[in-house]
Amino acid sequence: EAGVAQSPRYKIIEKRQSVAFWCNPISGHATLYWYQQILGQGPKLLIQFQNNGVVDDSQLPKDRFSAERLKGVDSTLKIQPAKLEDSAVYLCASSLDSYTIYFGEGSWLTVV
Amino acid sequence: AQSVSQHNHHVILSEAASLELGCNYSYGGTVNLFWYVQYPGQHLQLLLKYFSGDPLVKGIKGFEAEFIKSKFSFNLRKPSVQWSDTAEYFCAVMDAAGNKLTFGGGTRVLVKP
Numbered sequence: 020e021a022g023v024a025q026s027p028r029y030k031i032i033e034k035r036q037s038v039a040f041w042c043n044p045i046s047g048h049a050t051l052y053w054y055q056q057i058l059g060q061g062p063k064l065l066i067q068f069q070n071n072g073v074v075d076d077s078q079l080p081k082d083r084f085s086a087e088r089l090k091g092v093d094s095t096l097k098i099q100p101a102k103l104e105d106s107a108v109y110l111c112a113s114s115l116d117s118y119t120i121y122f123g124e125g126s127w128l129t130v131v
Numbered sequence: 132a133q134s135v136s137q138h139n140h141h142v143i144l145s146e147a148a149s150l151e152l153g154c155n156y157s158y159g160g161t162v163n164l165f166w167y168v169q170y171p172g173q174h175l176q177l178l179l180k181y182f183s184g185d186p187l188v189k190g191i192k193g194f195e196a197e198f199i200k201s202k203f204s205f206n207l208r209k210p211s212v213q214w215s216d217t218a219e220y221f222c223a224v225m226d227a228a229g230n231k232l233t234f235g236g237g238t239r240v241l242v243k244p
Binding site: 022023052059060061062063064067074075110112116117118119120122123124125 | 135137163173174175176177180182221223225228229230231232233234235236237
């Protein structure tokens with residue numbers, strides 16, 4: 020079974036630039052998550068989708084972060100403009116039943 | 132809001148030693164509890180989970196965890212570690228509706244050969 024696919028794996032940008040990350044969940048998984056993992060910390064949920072609707076985006080900094088999941092499959096997370104403190108690994112995950120969550124390998128962002 | 136606290140940030144031990152990692156959570160309702168592991172260079176993987184029933188749950192690779200409701204704890208244990216258990220371990224809690232998986236800060240475990 021193919022896992023959760025993410026791209027790009029690594030990205031270095033300057034502050035105030037924009038970046039987008041893409042995620043393809045496991046086929047058939049209705050729930051999709053984006054997490055932010057800052058070095059030395061546990062993952063923090065940014066947004067949770069159920070199909071193409073948002074279930075929870077309470078911790079998404081909406082002034083600079085946006086996410087969409089058109090057609091209920093792939094998802095894109097965008098940061099514009101990026102700040103130094105956005106340097107982190109952005110993890111995408113998906114779930115069939117919300118109780119067993121599968122994570123991708125992450126997209127590493129460095130903002131300089 | 133739910134939160135998770137992991138007591139140790141770093142643990143170093145020798146092969147064959149026993150491992151216990153502490154995890155306490157804060158949440159007012161029924162919870163589902165998880166331990167995830169992240170091996171170097173790999174993605175997060177589920178070690179074990181507790182939803183209900185027997186509070187002692189067994190997971191993969193010889194790991195087990197005990198849910199103690201009165202202490203709001205879900206500690207992870209392994210009787211005898213191997214070098215390959217070197218990884219970062221995360222405790223996580225989810226509400227009963229299956230929403231908002233919240234992670235602790237993680238514990239880095241280094242097993243010396």
